[in-house]
Amino acid sequence: MASDGEASGQDKLSRVNTNIPHPARVYDAWLGGKDNFAADRAAAEAGLQAFPSTVKSVRANRAFLARTVEYLVAEAGIRQFLDIGTGLPSANNTHEVAQAIAPESRIVYVDNDPIVLVHAEALLKSSGAGATDYIDADLRDPARILQEASRTLDFSRPVAVMLIAVLHFVSDEADPYKIVDTLMAAVPPGSHLVASHTAKDIFPEEMAAFERAMNEKSAEKVTLRDREQVTGFFRGLDLVEPGVVEVPRWRPRSDLEASAPAALWGGVARKPA
Numbered sequence: 523m524a525s526d527g528e529a530s531g532q533d534k535l536s537r538v539n540t541n542i543p544h545p546a547r548v549y550d551a552w553l554g555g556k557d558n559f560a561a562d563r564a565a566a567e568a569g570l571q572a573f574p575s576t577v578k579s580v581r582a583n584r585a586f587l588a589r590t591v592e593y594l595v596a597e598a599g600i601r602q603f604l605d606i607g608t609g610l611p612s613a614n615n616t617h618e619v620a621q622a623i624a625p626e627s628r629i630v631y632v633d634n635d636p637i638v639l640v641h642a643e644a645l646l647k648s649s650g651a652g653a654t655d656y657i658d659a660d661l662r663d664p665a666r667i668l669q670e671a672s673r674t675l676d677f678s679r680p681v682a683v684m685l686i687a688v689l690h691f692v693s694d695e696a697d698p699y700k701i702v703d704t705l706m707a708a709v710p711p712g713s714h715l716v717a718s719h720t721a722k723d724i725f726p727e728e729m730a731a732f733e734r735a736m737n738e739k740s741a742e743k744v745t746l747r748d749r750e751q752v753t754g755f756f757r758g759l760d761l762v763e764p765g766v767v768e769v770p771r772w773r774p775r776s777d778l779e780a781s782a783p784a785a786l787w788g789g790v791a792r793k794p795a
Contacts, residue, residue, distance in 0.1 A: 582769050583718055600714060605631050607686065711793050720732075
């Protein structure tokens, strides 16, 4: 007889359509993971053919995530994180980085892929002093995300909203700027926004081919944006130095890390009083 946890996992997995690529599983394929299907691998290969440095770019984005969380915990004093578009668990997940510095940190992960949620329940274990939670929701429904996140996060205290390589899946028609404004309106002064976004103006010819390849292969269409458009997501906030830059150049730990090829803009900003 299956346990409640097993039944819950089986119920989530029953919703997986293995014939349609999902961004989290395509990302997993680029990282050499095993939680992907033939359709995901085909989309991943199409992306690689268009932009051969895709894997290095993905890894640079993960390193950006780790550095920003370290900064937020160690220097900005943040103890709460709302990580939307989590993806499959990898090295240096948000809660691991945060709780290694401040064990009392609280993290809510949000994704809409059932496989991600099953892995989250199994692998993303909190420290005893802190907490983690997992929400099955879409970035395009920020009101639901905020409502469910309030079970774990105290929205009267600063929160870091993490939008790592997810906003490019929101079309202009869905108004991603309004979505970000809604999220940031719900958190108090002293909160932060961290965002990275695949760029149309870094390696522009290769990235135009990448955008076409991914949109031909996947039901989740991508909209690449330039630096000015990505900077627009931080409107009304105070950008932390060095501002919106190529993700390897956001406070790199070494010259080698800074020189990684990556076609993503990224930045961190603080909500003023």
